[in-house]
Amino acid sequence: MKQAVTYELLHECKQTGARRGIIHTPHGDIQTPVFMPVGTQATVKSLTPEELKHEVGAQIILSNTYHLYLRPGQDIVKEAGGLHKFMNWDRPILTDSGGYQVFSLGDLRTITEEGVEFKSHLDGSKHNFTPESVMKIEEDLGADIIMAFDECCPYPSTYEYTKDSMERTTRWAKRCKDAHKTIEKQSLFGIIQGGFYKDLREKSVKDLVEMDFPGYAIGGISVGEPKEEFLDILRFTAPLLPKEKPRYLMGVGTPDYLIEAAIAGIDMCDCVLPTRIARNGTAMTWNGKVVVRNATYERDWRPLDSECDCYTCRNYTRAYIRHLVKANEILGIKLLTIHNLNFLTKLMERVKIEIENDNLLTFKKEFYEKYGYIN
Amino acid sequence: MKQAVTYELLHECKQTGARRGIIHTPHGDIQTPVFMPVGTQATVKSLTPEELKHEVGAQIILSNTYHLYLRPGQDIVKEAGGLHKFMNWDRPILTDSGGYQVFSLGDLRTITEEGVEFKSHLDGSKHNFTPESVMKIEEDLGADIIMAFDECCPYPSTYEYTKDSMERTTRWAKRCKDAHKTIEKQSLFGIIQGGFYKDLREKSVKDLVEMDFPGYAIGGISVGEPKEEFLDILRFTAPLLPKEKPRYLMGVGTPDYLIEAAIAGIDMCDCVLPTRIARNGTAMTWNGKVVVRNATYERDWRPLDSECDCYTCRNYTRAYIRHLVKANEILGIKLLTIHNLNFLTKLMERVKIEIENDNLLTFKKEFYEKYGYIN
Numbered sequence: 123m124k125q126a127v128t129y130e131l132l133h134e135c136k137q138t139g140a141r142r143g144i145i146h147t148p149h150g151d152i153q154t155p156v157f158m159p160v161g162t163q164a165t166v167k168s169l170t171p172e173e174l175k176h177e178v179g180a181q182i183i184l185s186n187t188y189h190l191y192l193r194p195g196q197d198i199v200k201e202a203g204g205l206h207k208f209m210n211w212d213r214p215i216l217t218d219s220g221g222y223q224v225f226s227l228g229d230l231r232t233i234t235e236e237g238v239e240f241k242s243h244l245d246g247s248k249h250n251f252t253p254e255s256v257m258k259i260e261e262d263l264g265a266d267i268i269m270a271f272d273e274c275c276p277y278p279s280t281y282e283y284t285k286d287s288m289e290r291t292t293r294w295a296k297r298c299k300d301a302h303k304t305i306e307k308q309s310l311f312g313i314i315q316g317g318f319y320k321d322l323r324e325k326s327v328k329d330l331v332e333m334d335f336p337g338y339a340i341g342g343i344s345v346g347e348p349k350e351e352f353l354d355i356l357r358f359t360a361p362l363l364p365k366e367k368p369r370y371l372m373g374v375g376t377p378d379y380l381i382e383a384a385i386a387g388i389d390m391c392d393c394v395l396p397t398r399i400a401r402n403g404t405a406m407t408w409n410g411k412v413v414v415r416n417a418t419y420e421r422d423w424r425p426l427d428s429e430c431d432c433y434t435c436r437n438y439t440r441a442y443i444r445h446l447v448k449a450n451e452i453l454g455i456k457l458l459t460i461h462n463l464n465f466l467t468k469l470m471e472r473v474k475i476e477i478e479n480d481n482l483l484t485f486k487k488e489f490y491e492k493y494g495y496i497n
Numbered sequence: 498m499k500q501a502v503t504y505e506l507l508h509e510c511k512q513t514g515a516r517r518g519i520i521h522t523p524h525g526d527i528q529t530p531v532f533m534p535v536g537t538q539a540t541v542k543s544l545t546p547e548e549l550k551h552e553v554g555a556q557i558i559l560s561n562t563y564h565l566y567l568r569p570g571q572d573i574v575k576e577a578g579g580l581h582k583f584m585n586w587d588r589p590i591l592t593d594s595g596g597y598q599v600f601s602l603g604d605l606r607t608i609t610e611e612g613v614e615f616k617s618h619l620d621g622s623k624h625n626f627t628p629e630s631v632m633k634i635e636e637d638l639g640a641d642i643i644m645a646f647d648e649c650c651p652y653p654s655t656y657e658y659t660k661d662s663m664e665r666t667t668r669w670a671k672r673c674k675d676a677h678k679t680i681e682k683q684s685l686f687g688i689i690q691g692g693f694y695k696d697l698r699e700k701s702v703k704d705l706v707e708m709d710f711p712g713y714a715i716g717g718i719s720v721g722e723p724k725e726e727f728l729d730i731l732r733f734t735a736p737l738l739p740k741e742k743p744r745y746l747m748g749v750g751t752p753d754y755l756i757e758a759a760i761a762g763i764d765m766c767d768c769v770l771p772t773r774i775a776r777n778g779t780a781m782t783w784n785g786k787v788v789v790r791n792a793t794y795e796r797d798w799r800p801l802d803s804e805c806d807c808y809t810c811r812n813y814t815r816a817y818i819r820h821l822v823k824a825n826e827i828l829g830i831k832l833l834t835i836h837n838l839n840f841l842t843k844l845m846e847r848v849k850i851e852i853e854n855d856n857l858l859t860f861k862k863e864f865y866e867k868y869g870y871i872n
Contacts, residue, residue, distance in 0.1 A: 164820065168827040171812075194795070194820040201796060202816060210812045420569070421576060437546075437585045441577060445539065445569040452543040452827050 125336040127267055127309035129368040129389070136480035139361060139387035140473075145368050147214040147266040148307060149206065152181045154368065154389040155473055157380060157466045158216060160397060162186045163193070164209040166463075167397050168456040171211045177433045178463040182213060182266075184392045187259055188220035191249075192242050196262035204264030216267040216392075217260050219298075221313075222274045222341070222372070224251055233273065235290065253297035261304050269339060270298040272313040277345045284317035291315045292329045299333055311337040311370060318343075318351055320358050327362040338363050339370040340388075344379065353382060360386040377406065377469055377493075381486050384473045396466055400458035403447040406465045408493055412440070414458070419444045432464035433457075500711040502642055502684035504743040504764070511855035514736060514762035515848075520743050522589040522641040523682060524581065527556045529743065529764040530848055532755060532841045533591060535772060537561045538568070539584045541838075542772050543831040546586045552808045552835045554842040557588060557641075559767045562634055563595035566624075567617050571637035579639030591767070592640040594631050594673075596647040596688075597716070597747070608648065610665065628672035636679050644714060645673040647688040652720045659692035666690045667704045674708055686712040686745060693718075693726055695733050702737040713738050714745040715763075719754065728757060735761040752781060752844055752868075756861050759848045771841055775833035778822040781840045785868055787815070789833070794819045807839035808832075 126148050133142040145152040159166045159174065161183045166174055174180040185205060190196060202208035205215055224231055224240050231240035237252030253271045260268035272291040275284050295312045302310045312335035316322030330338065343355050356371065363369050368389045374380060375393020383391050396406060403415030407427035412419075414426065425435035426443065434443070434457040446454025476485040501523050508517040520527040534541045534549065536558045541549055549555040560580060565571060577583035580590055599606055599613050606615035612627030628646045635643035647666040650659050670687045677685045687710035691697030705713065718730050731746065738744050743764045749755060750768020758766050771781060778790030782802035787794070789801065800810035801818065809818070809832040821829030851860040 163824045163826055164817075165826050165828045168831075170828065170831070189824075193824055194816070198796060198816060198820070202798065202814065208814075208817055208820075210817075421573060423577065439577065439583075441569070441573060442539075442583055442585075445573070445583075449538045449564075449568055451538055451540050452830065453540045453545065455827065456543075456545070 123305050125305060125309050126307050127336055127368070129337070129366060131365060133478055135477040135482045137483040138385040140384045140477045140482050141387055141389060142474055142477045143368070143389055145214075145389065147182075149212060149214045149266055152214060152390075153474065155380075155384045155470055155477075156181055156390050157375065157470050158182050158184045158390060158392040159463050160184045160186075160392055160394045161209070162394070163189050164199070164205060166459075167401070168452065168459050171209070173460060174211070174463075175213070177460045179467040180213070180463065182216060182390075183211065184216045184218060185263070185265065186220070186223065187217050187256060187263065188223035190217075190263060191220065191259050192244055196259045200262040200264070206264065214267070215265040217263050217265040217269065218372075219256050219260065219269040219271040219313075220251055221269075221272040225274050225276075233290075235293075237271075253294040254301040257298055257301040257310075261302070261308065264308070266308060267337065268302070268308050268310050270295045270310060270312050270335075272315055272341055274342050274345065275315065275317045277318070277347045279317050281319055281322075284315075284319055285322055288315045288317070288322050288326050292326060295330055295335075296333060299335070309336040311335055311339050311368075313339045313341040313372070314359060314363075315342045318347065318355055320355070323355060323359045324362065327359065331364060335367070337368040337370065339372050341372045344371070344373045352379070356382065356386045356388075360388055363387075375466070377466070378490070380466065380469060381473060381482075381489060384477070385482055385486065396462035397459050400462045401455050403444075403454070403458065405458055406462050408465075410493055414440050414444050415447045416444075426458075426461050427465070430461065430465065430468075432461050434461040434464075498680050500680060500684050501682050502711055502743070504712070504741060506740060508853055510852040510857045512858040513760040515759045515852045515857050516762055516764060517849055517852045518743070518764055520589075520764065522557075524587060524589040524641055527589060527765075528849065530755075530759045530845055530852075531556055531765050532750065532845050533557050533559045533765060533767040534838050535559045535561075535767055535769045536584070537769070538564050539574070539580060541834075542776065543827065543834050544838075546584070548835060549586070549838075550588070553838040555588070555838065557591060557765075558586065559591045559593065560638070560640065561595070561598065562592050562631060562638065563598035565592075565638060566595065566634050567619055571634045575637040575639070581639065589642070590640040591642040592635050592638050592644065593747075594635065594644040594646040594688075595626055596644075597649045599626055600649050600651075608665075610668075612646075628669040629676040632673050632676040632685075636677075636683065639683070641683060642712065643677070643683050643685050645670045645685060645687050645710075647690060647716055649717050649720065650690065650692045652693070652722045654692050656694055656697075659690075659694055660697055663690045663692070663697050663701050667701060670705055670710075671708060674710070684711040686710055686714050686743075688714045688716040688747070689734060689738075690717045693722065693730055695730070698730060698734045699737065702734065706739060710742070712743040712745060714747050716747045719746070719748045727754070731757065731761045731763075735763055738762075750841070752841070753865065755841065755844060756848060756857075756864060759852070760857055760861065771837035772834050775837045776830050778819075778829070778833065780833055781837050783840075783868055789815050789819050790822045791819075801833075801836050802840070805836065805840065805843075807836050809836040809839075
């Protein structure tokens with residue numbers, strides 16, 4: 123059976139490990155490397171699908187199995203004709219497996235070999251996720267790319283805990299693969315775990331690659347560790363993955379991490395960061411962060427970013443956006459969300475060009491020097 | 498000196514007292530009768546100016562002197578080049594005088610002949626409004642139509658209180674007129690008060706008409722009284738106003754009240770109701786109210802309103818909008834806001850046609866019978 127999702131490698135950067143490619147999906151092609159905005163509850167907060175397409179330029183969005191399972195329930199989404207129809211979005215969608223959310227519940231969950239028992243953060247009601255039940259939920263949601271059910275270890279975790287967890291994640295990956303039936307409509311990606319231990323990462327890659335998933339994610343980094351450790355594991359793990367499959371780094375959304383991910387050979391990233399900081403009144407710009415809610419912007423009649431031509435920057439001043447943010451007006455959130463997502467779209471456009479020109483490492487140096495994104 | 502705002506009477510309905518007209522302003526013409534969406538804090542909550550124009554069809558919006566004075570401050574709006582530039586809206590704007598908001602503060606304000614002392618609802622800081630200071634603020638904000646500083650009596654109020662208040666409002670109207678200097682850029686409308694006492698309404702009209710304002714508002718009704726009392730004072734007062742000036746009924750936004758206002762000869766209405774109930778998950782439709790947050794709509798795959806072709810009704814189901822509302826997603830508020838405001842725009846379009854056809858009374862009966870708006 124033909125996989126719903128396939129990867130086409132267009133060019134490898136001669137300066138770095140970066141790749142220009144295309145991910146083909148049932149809802150259209152995705153030019154990579156790509157940043158995927160997060161629409162946790164079947165909406166990218168504050169934006170219409172038209173704004174996502176025309177003002178942000180989003181090629182694919184991510185939505186959340188844990189949240190949609192709890193509310194409105196995957197049966198309702200299925201009855202609507204799937205997530206695309208439910209939310210009026212006709213481009214590709216990726217659903218995560220809920221693993222990250224469930225494990226973030228801390229005391230509210232218990233892990234067994236079978237799966238995870240957890241209490242809803244909404245009403246405390248009891249639920250179970252197993253690899254099989256998560257596959258069923260993700261099939262009901264109907265995204266183009268669905269993720270295997272995994273455990274994301276907290277940082278730091280002991281070697282022993284990480285090893286047990288990684289091995290269970292591998293067994294769960296196999297169970298997900300066995301349970302997944304809609305291969306021609308949805309492709310199931312495996313998730314590499316193994317924390318900050320290289321031998322565990324190597325083992326995780328080896329076992330999952332043997333299972334022959336149509337794509338691979340790297341989970342369990344960008345979870346609070348120092349940047350050096352993040353880079354160390356990223357640079358070690360990404361090149362181990364098969365060249366002919368798409369590579370997805372989970373939970374990365376700052377400009378410097380996105381550039382590092384591309385350099386390491388990653389094709390897809392997602393993060394709530396650009397939309398979350400928008401709601402707190404912060405803009406990402408080509409000249410660093412602008413915390414527009416600060417008093418210094420009260421009479422600042424410039425756009426958020428003088429190098430940006432997005433809807434927000436064409437039409438609104440920092441002073442007006444600051445007023446909206448201070449007055450808790452929804453439009454402030456929306457204008458910042460459009461800008462931040464558009465900024466990351468443009469950053470990735472630039473990264474694609476630099477890969478094609480075999481110039482990504484040079485661009486990275488310029489970007490860091492000029493714009494001061496050194497975390 | 499030529500007034501910034503003038504009224505052109507096109508047609509009087511032969512069935513009712515209704516008028517079709519045009520209000521000419523420095524930012525373009527307004528076809529009347531018109532409903533004006535409210536943008537309290539220099540934004541119609543959740544919408545961009547483009548959505549207001551293209552999805553709602555708003556001809557004019559209202560903004561709020563009290564709120565803008567407190568935040569961001571009229572000096573900042575003035576420095577931006579006025580409210581139009583500050584908020585990126587190039588169609589007409591009306592600012593109310595802050596009278597209604599200040600008097601709504603209850604214990605937080607003290608009235609004297611000079612003006613009103615009040616405490617900010619935001620931080621408790623002390624402020625004064627006088628007719629002269631309000632004129633200065635409204636001139637700084639730069640709306641096309643500005644309102645005189647008045648007192649809106651609570652319902653019910655005694656004859657004596659209402660009489661004193663109305664007479665003070667009249668003296669304040671004179672002081673506003675004397676203080677108002679930007680006649681060619683902004684027109685100052687007087688506000689008729691007098692509560693639910695016809696002789697006081699008559700006196701208020703007489704005194705204000707003598708002052709020759711370029712337009713008149715009726716204030717102090719639609720403040721919680723039974724519909725019969727509302728209609729009684731509306732039908733008594735509106736015809737007393739000069740035919741050659743625009744007539745504005747403050748604080749009306751339900752479909753039945755809007756139709757009654759038009760029938761009584763009113764040209765302009767405003768209300769936060771359509772946007773406020775949108776934020777609570779309620780839609781106005783041609784078949785009555787739809788409280789879309791209710792469980793009954795969980796699997797309702799129809800649009801909010803089967804007779805509507807607005808952006809929301811073309812693209813989204815009740816089930817999806819209910820999900821957004823229940824999940825506290827901003828997009829739910831926006832979709833309901835677009836629909837409710839578009840609904841009132843279409844209702845007023847229809848009212849205009851029925852006036853032109855001398856058929857408004859017949860339409861009212863059909864509307865009430867078919868759609869059940871009997872408050």
